[in-house]
Amino acid sequence: MPSTLPLGDPAPVDGLLPAQAGEGASERDFGVYLHVPFCRVRCGYCDFNTYTATELRGVKQTDYADQAIAEVGFAAAALRASGVAERPVSTVFFGGGTPTLLPAGDLNRMLAAVRAAWGLAPDAEVTTEANPDSVEDSDLRALADAGFTRVSFGMQSAVPSVLATLERTHDPERVPLVVEWARSAGLDVSLDLIYGTPGETLDDWRRSLEAALAMSPDHLSAYALIVEEGTKLARQIRRGEVAQPDDDLTADMYELADAVLAAAGYEWYEVSNWATGLTHRSRHNLAYWRGADWWGIGPGAHSHVGGVRWWNVKHPAAYAARVLVGESPAAGRETLDAQTRHVENVLLRVRIADGLPIAELDDDARAEVAGLIADGLVEGADALRGTLRLTLRGRLLADAVVRRLT
Known part of the structure; x- marks a missing residue:
């Protein structure tokens, strides 16, 4: 896989943390990230720790929820044994990959495990990412009934040629439908956009922004395309098959996004994120930027508690082998000075x-x-x-x- 993990120091198999991790913990928010590492296809620009069916080497998606639930139990026990103050979970985020490739029932069981391990704060924010072609109306209703509060759809663009370059497989005309379903289920809606795709014009980008705003999402993320080494897109650019993104045009696109979104009543609260108000900001992502605590569940997931940071083994098979015998899936960790x-x-x-x-x-x-x-x-x-x-x-x-x- 293209993505890599840092070396760090060896992580203990019991997951115990040094005393530093517990200092002041009661004053910090605690979040949980659950990584679902499965995708139907790999997008050419993506270097996330994700796997298609042909890359899983005997690992079954149907077993994954139980593996993640096992790590949740391990995490709760490790934090307790390390003397880290127990706190209800403020935010939960299911990312990937494509979390909604799993049945809604599996995602709900994983959330129930988090709730049983730590409890959820009364106003907890619970988000899942989703591709527009990976959910149905019934899925979104089931998630909302189980306690999910937000869904973040990977819209990326409203322009078919741009989606084709990105190798996104969804029909852009489906996005308004899934947004309507999410709204009907009572979920807040965020839309993720990408700009600076090779061949994308400023008019293309404006079209995507206007299409997104027509759906009145509560939150919008707009990320400049980054060409990561080891990806298919990087190889295409190196061979001259695809043009390198233009930095000046990318800057123009950011300025256009800020102007268009501000005119529509959206406030920027992080360089790449806008919301309709304080209550619709992504509290989970803000916790990362503010240095709060979180435990990352799943292959390749990163965690941070009180200046101690660690990361799990990458492949789902290696991950499953560890969590199912009650060992830490951490590949390494570091204590920050x-x-x-x-x-x-x-x-x-x-x-x-x-x-x-x-x-x-x-x-x-x-x-x-x-x-x-x-x-x-x-x-x-x-x-x-x-x-x-x-x-x-x-x-x-x-x-x-x-x-x-x-």
Whole structure:
């Protein structure tokens, strides 16, 4: 598979965490990510840890829910034995892959296991990703009845030629139908879009934005296409079969998205995410950007608790072999030192609209703030009030801002 895992240090088979992980845990939110690593087909641009039927080497999708449930039980026991404060789960996110390739009953059993292990906060956010061609009305109703609150549809584009380049197989005309079904079931709706696909024009991108807005989603994500090494798309570009994405056009597309979405009443709250208001922001993703705790369930899933980070073995067969004998599926882990945690805090929190308190910067970084204001990368008025908040130009150059601050 193209994606790789870091080396890290050996992870103990009992999953026990060092004392550092429990410090201040009661003051941090706790989330659970459940990775479903199955896809019908592999999109040419994707380097996620996913598998089609021909790549599973004897692993059965029908067994997966029980394996994930086994890790949930293992996780709860490991956290308890490590002395980490027990907290109800604030957010649950089913990602992939395509979670809705599993029957709704399997997803519901996995959610029930999370609820039994830790309990869900009264206002818990429970999301599943879904492809427009992988759900029916009855599935969405079953998920809502079990406690799911959001669904994030992988729309990507409304333009058939763009979807073909991305190797997305759904019919764009089906997206409004599944959105209507989700609404009828009482679920909040998010739409994921990709821009900068080779051959995509600014007019194509506008068409996709307008099509998405016509469905009135609560939340929109718009991600620039990144050509990852090892993917089919990267090989096509290297052979000259597909054009390299144009950075200037990609920037124009971001600016268009921000203008169109703002005019429609959507507020940006993270560089690539917009919502109709505070209550429709993805709280699970915000927990990542704010450095909260989460346990990642499934092959290749990453976890973080109190500055301790670990990642599971990648292949579903290796994962199943470990969890079914009660061993940690972790391939490796690392305990972050204070400097690394500081750098990551800056890198992640500078991306969100709430901003980063300037008081949390070190002296060298604070000396950069005036220059960032002069260069139009951060909002001067917010900086005077003590918060570093990116301008539109700053969002386009967020990586450069982070380099200057770290």
